[in-house]
Structure formats: structure tokens, C-alpha cells
Amino acid sequence: MKVQEIVNELNLEVITCNQLLDREVSDGCVGDLLSVVMGKATKDCVWVTVQSHINIIAVGMLVEVSCIIVSEGFSIDNDAISKAQEEDVILLSSKESNYKIAAKLSALDI
Amino acid sequence: MKFDYIVEGGEFINAGIASAKLKKVLKQLGIASDIIRKVAISMYEAEINMVIHADGGHIEGEITPEKIEVLLIDKGPGIEDLDLAMTEGYSTASKQAREMGFGAGMGLPNIKRNSDHLNISTKLGVGTTVHISFKIT
Ligand SMILES: Nc1ncnc2c1ncn2[C@@H]1O[C@H](COP(=O)(O)OP(=O)(O)OP(=O)(O)O)[C@@H](O)[C@H]1O
Numbered sequence: 297m298k299v300q301e302i303v304n305e306l307n308l309e310v311i312t313c314n315q316l317l318d319r320e321v322s323d324g325c326v327g328d329l330l331s332v333v334m335g336k337a338t339k340d341c342v343w344v345t346v347q348s349h350i351n352i353i354a355v356g357m358l359v360e361v362s363c364i365i366v367s368e369g370f371s372i373d374n375d376a377i378s379k380a381q382e383e384d385v386i387l388l389s390s391k392e393s394n395y396k397i398a399a400k401l402s403a404l405d406i
Numbered sequence: 407m408k409f410d411y412i413v414e415g416g417e418f419i420n421a422g423i424a425s426a427k428l429k430k431v432l433k434q435l436g437i438a439s440d441i442i443r444k445v446a447i448s449m450y451e452a453e454i455n456m457v458i459h460a461d462g463g464h465i466e467g468e469i470t471p472e473k474i475e476v477l478l479i480d481k482g483p484g485i486e487d488l489d490l491a492m493t494e495g496y497s498t499a500s501k502q503a504r505e506m507g508f509g510a511g512m513g514l515p516n517i518k519r520n521s522d523h524l525n526i527s528t529k530l531g532v533g534t535t536v537h538i539s540f541k542i543t
């Protein structure tokens with residue numbers, strides 16, 4: 297599945313890297329504790345989190361997630377957005393909870 | 407090839423920069439992507455630890471055809487009980503760090519799992535040196 301399809305199906309707001317939405321998504325990971333995510337997230341997964349500060353970009357980059365969905369409509373720090381743009385990390389935003397987002401991803405077979 | 411990075415303390419904002427830089431170098435050298443991933447995860451965890459527990463430090467290391475060696479050296483408070491620190495879930499992270507999603511107590515266990523060799527030498531009041539290495543072949 298491509299990031300674009302997830303954006304459409306879940307009605308997500310695209311914060312960065314609109315031009316990269318044809319990237320593939322192979323798995324999912326939900327987590328707000330960064331080193332748990334570092335340990336569990338697989339390459340090319342979609343990562344769902346309530347964290348919205350710059351360190352999620354470093355984590356996303358290092359584990360090579362496909363995209364990050366920031367949940368609960370939390371506003372994302374400006375330095376996180378510019379870092380994501382610089383490093384080609386796709387940042388998406390949703391008003392829904394981690395639980396709801398994960399349930400919808402699961403319904404899409406992720 | 408040798409490398410060297412300074413890690414600023416206190417500033418969570420810059421945490422992870424050295425790991426991201428080394429990752430790019432490894433990519434340019436054509437190192438296998440599963441090894442790059444292990445190095446990046448391990449070094450990031452150790453780098454973050456230097457920032458949140460030890461007020462920064464420096465990183466030095468070497469890439470040879472056989473292996474990647476990384477030394478993370480700080481002059482922080484040191485670790486009182488290393489076995490305890492290695493236990494999954496053990497953390498002394500501050501409230502501020504926890505609010506940002508640090509402090510799961512999974513950093514050192516992640517390093518252990520992702521590296522071929524981990525050695526920590528630490529002395530209370532003096533500092534901590536984390537030595538990690540990875541086989542390339
Ligand atoms: N460089 C260091 N200097 C001093 N203490 C350290 C250092 N690195 C780790 N520690 C101690 O070891 C504990 C466990 O470290 P670990 O990385 O496993 O977890 P954490 O950093 O607390 O949380 P997490 O890594 O999951 O965000 C820390 O809480 C801290 O007490």
C-alpha cells in the first residue's frame with residue numbers, strides 16, 4: 297500500500313513531503329515511547345504517535361519509517377516540520393486517537 | 407576511516423544529529439542496509455543517553471573493512487549499578503525527558519540487541535564510556 301492511499305482513506309492532513317506520497321508502507325507501529333519504537337518499528341512502517349517534537353524525526357529517519365502520523369490533532373513543532381522537510385520524512389496529521397488510527401490501518405490490512 | 411562528533415548536552419533539540427551524520431557516511435560507503443540500521447539505532451540510543459543523563463560528550467570511532475567501532479564518551483554522573491541500568495524498563499530519566507517520550511528504560515537493551523559487542527565502563531562522578539562495535543563481514 298502507498299502512503300497516498302492511507303492519506304485518502306484516513307483523511308489525513310499532509311504536513312510535509314507531499315511529493316513523496318507514492319512511498320510504500322509495509323507494516324505499522326503505534327508508540328509514544330521513543331526507544332520502544334526504536335526497538336519495535338520495522339523499515340517502511342507507518343508510525344502512529346502523539347509525540348510531535350523534533351526527536352520523532354530523528355527516530356523516523358534512523359529506523360526508516362515510511363511515514364509518521366501525529367495523532368489527536370496535536371500541533372507539530374516548527375523545528376520538527378523543517379527537519380522533516382530537510383530529511384524527506386513524511387509527516388501526516390490526524391485528529392483521531394492512536395487507537396482509532398490503528399484500527400483503520402488494520403482494516404486496510406496493515 | 408575515523409570519525410569524531412561533539413554532542414551538546416541539555417538540548418534535546420539537537421539529539422540524534424551525530425547518529426544521522428554517521429548513517430549518511432555509512433550509506434555513502436555502501437555498507438549493507440541492515441548493518442546501517444543496527445549502527446544507527448545503537449548509536450542514537452547511546453547519543454540520547456549522553457544528552458539526557460550526562461549533559462553531552464563526544465563520540466569517536468573508526469570504520470574498517472571488517473568492523474565499525476563507536477566510542478561514546480561523557481563526563482556525566484556515571485552509572486551506579488550497571489546491571490540494573492541494563493534491565494529493560496529501568497530508567498532515571500527526568501520528568502521533562504519522560505514527557506517527550508524518553509525514559510522507557512529500553513535504550514541500553516536496544517543497544518545490546520543491535521550490536522555485536524557492547525562494553526560500558528563507568529565511574530560515579532567521573533563519567534561513562536560506551537563502546538559498541540559491529541562486524542561488517
Ligand atoms: N551516559 C550515561 N550517563 C549516566 N547514566 C546513564 C547513561 N546512560 C544510561 N544511564 C543510566 O541507565 C539508565 C538506563 O538507560 P536506558 O537508555 O536503558 O533507559 P533511559 O535512557 O532511561 O530510557 P530510554 O532509553 O528508554 O528513553 C538511565 O535511566 C540512566 O540512569
Ligand SMILES: [Mg+2]
Binds near residue numbers: 331455512513
Ligand atoms: Mg536511553
